Amino acid sequence: MPRCSCRSVAAPLLLALLYVSLLMAGAGVFWALESETEEERAQPISRDQWDQLLNRSGMEPPQLEAFIRDIIEAYKTGINLQQNATTLLGKWKFAGSFFFCVTVVTTIGYGNLSPSTTGGQIFCIFYALVGIPLNLILLNRIGQWMSNWVHRCSNVLGKKLSRPKTAKVLTSLCALGLGLLLFFFLPPLMFTSIEDWNYSEGIYYAFITLSTIGFGDYVIGMNPAQDYPPWYKNVVALWILFGMAWLALLINLCIGFLENCGDICQCCRTGAKKETEQDLSDASQDSNLQPVLKETTEKVEMFSSGDSMKPEIAD
Amino acid sequence: MSRFLLCDRQTGWALALVLGYFLYLFLGAMVFQLLEKQAEAQSRNQFKLDKLKFLQNYTCLDGPALEQFVQIIMEAWEKGVNPKGNSTNPSNWDFSNALFFAGTVVTTIGYGNLSPSTLAGQAFCVFYALGGIPLNLAFLKQLGKGLNMYLVRLERCLQRPGHSMVVQALTVTFFLVAGTLLFLIFPPMIFSYVEGWSFGEGFYFAFISLSTIGFGDYVIGTDPNKHYISVYRSLAAIWIIFGLAWLGLVFNLGTELMEKINQLKWHKTSRMTVENSVTKLEDHLDRSRDQEVNSSSKIKIVLTVGSCLMAIWFHGSDSGLPARMEGLELGSSDSSEAQFDLSDLIGWFVELEVSLDPLSQAVPMTPPNSPPWSQAGGEEDVASEAVSLEAVLQRRGRPLKDPNVCGQKSSLPALELTHSPEGPRDVWRDP
Structure with a gap:
């Protein structure tokens, strides 16, 4: 225990320090960027x-x-006050409620709509309790499907190029570029043409939505003066689903990278690994265990191949 | 043949999932509409009435002027300026508020009571979130690990021979109850006291925050008429971080239970298919096997189902919120087992099997010659688990024909294989 205490303590501590400093830095920058304009804005109004x-x-x-x-x-409470009383936007109609449900289960939570009755709030809690895991499963599936697809592409390309590593890098880069284009650079074009935003606002909206931050300062389909095509909200819902899976994939990669960086105490780590390997090799050299190891290796190979459900493996 | 069956099952499950998801959304939409529409109409009418009354009282104001007035106020509200009171309102973007805002960004809560309005602020927000969200997830994962470590330590303290399952169930219940009290019951009490909300509203705020939905309809520390103590928001931030780690574990449990229920079904119905493919592969690779292998494979399937179920139980309390995004890794996409960390799962299974085996009760959980980093978690943890198992088996000197032990042993090479660049699936892919 004492030998490794430096790793088990230092890495989380460093992470915590990094985290706090990131928060501090962010707070400083936002403070600097926003407080001036806020004062400017506040002056005429107040x-x-x-x-x-x-x-x-x-x-x-x-x-x-x-x-x-x-x-x-x-x-x-979500009432639009700008219009005269007859054309008020009914936010809790079915389409609005559906959009609200999407924002709940994806944990985006724009907040332009939120339940105000006690019944609605209680239902919202239970609804989210079931809906969020369900949504995560679906996102997992989509992400898996996407990465399978990329994997397959890289396999095919690797066979053609006869260099699997470069093919893997190439397909990964291609997937990244395509995802960026499809989920970040094209949808804002649609938003700019339909909503009253400029392109950078569209990108900002796309990111805030897909990362599930969901401030709610920009929300689609909420301008009562605009005429929205009927397919608009459905397309956006689909975009949210696929885009979130893709962004989750990307963020996951970032986490992997961060955690690899987090293992800074290399000395302990390599030492530990060596010892493990030593133990394992000792065990495998033990004449009593040799046949057992061989047998179990075979069994595991067989079992894992039988267990994996991918069709190309059963091929 | 088996290939098509497998394919069908997977697409069937995916289709059912998608269908269920949309059905769920539709259902929710209907219920919310039912619940909220009346209240909305009521408050709308109330506002109309108020407006008319107001116009009657102040005859010097006409309709359009009032509309304009309302619009100005709404714009001010949207921009985060509080139009109430005098102009000396404290700034929304002082440092502590900015810190709170940064917290809502990286945790993806995003209340939206504050949001960047300048182009520079928005651009920075995007890049800040891109760096901050993964960092936050890594941090929460570490925190979850820490919480779990205490749980495991507690469990070991309490453990007596013959009571392990009861003790484990008790610790998990204790964990859930204590967590609920600490994160979902007490803080809402404080919030409702300080903010003047009802307990229900406080609880609603707590849930909406910790699930990172963050509507922003209730946000603490925003009432300009109240004086908050200076550490109030910081304490709330600490509560949010720890609560997120805890709630992540709970959500994780739910997610995996749902996945596993399906998997269990699959295992039951298609055991024949699995065996078919197994025999096919055996022929294909031309390896000699005796009869015992086939019979033990059945046992192994049953064992794996059991182990998976048990592993969920533990895995649920093992990794934190980031597990939401686990299984999306590019590498781990082949089998559905890859949905969670296979090494973790097997590690738990091994430990459980060892602890459940009456013979192993005499042997300490971590043999003296096992490496000391066994509590450090992660890969080393699993590796040491394997080593400790090795030692247990060696010391017992037990013949390894016992199918139970085979099940245990089988996980050892699997660990090596999953950590080595050539996993078992690569071996099969190009025979």
């Missing part, structure tokens, strides 16, 4: 308009405040 409103309405300040509070409460 000073000029405030005075103007007070003068125009002839209200007392407390009354005005109470009125503003009412408006915000109403806005928070």
